Amino acid sequence: MPAIFDQKSRPLWLGRGRRHATKHQRSVLAARDKGCVGCVGCVGCAVSPNWCQAHHVGRWEHGGGTDINDMCLLCSRSGGASEMAL
Numbered sequence: 001m002p003a004i005f006d007q008k009s010r011p012l013w014l015g016r017g018r019r020h021a022t023k024h025q026r027s028v029l030a031a032r033d034k035g036c037v038g039c040v041g042c043v044g045c046a047v048s049p050n051w052c053q054a055h056h057v058g059r060w061e062h063g064g065g066t067d068i069n070d071m072c073l074l075c076s077r078s079g080g081a082s083e084m085a086l
């Protein structure tokens, strides 16, 4: 399975090899997004990362990968139209 790692050898780009975000990916998303980023085109609703799920930006069924730059944090309210990558 191809994967790209961060500086501490933890995989952040998992491509199509894995559908669900890893614990480490979630912690990196929490540091980057600092909470819910809102729906596409909306301002983030600032819900804490603890109440968010990792979502694919591109839908998995349409070829989206489990990559750190292809995921974002969304709360359950904002993420309704998106696909969870938990």
Ligand SMILES: [Zn+2]
Binding pocket: 036, 037, 038, 039, 044, 045, 046, 047, 074, 075, 076, 077, 078, 079
């Ligand atoms: Zn939200």
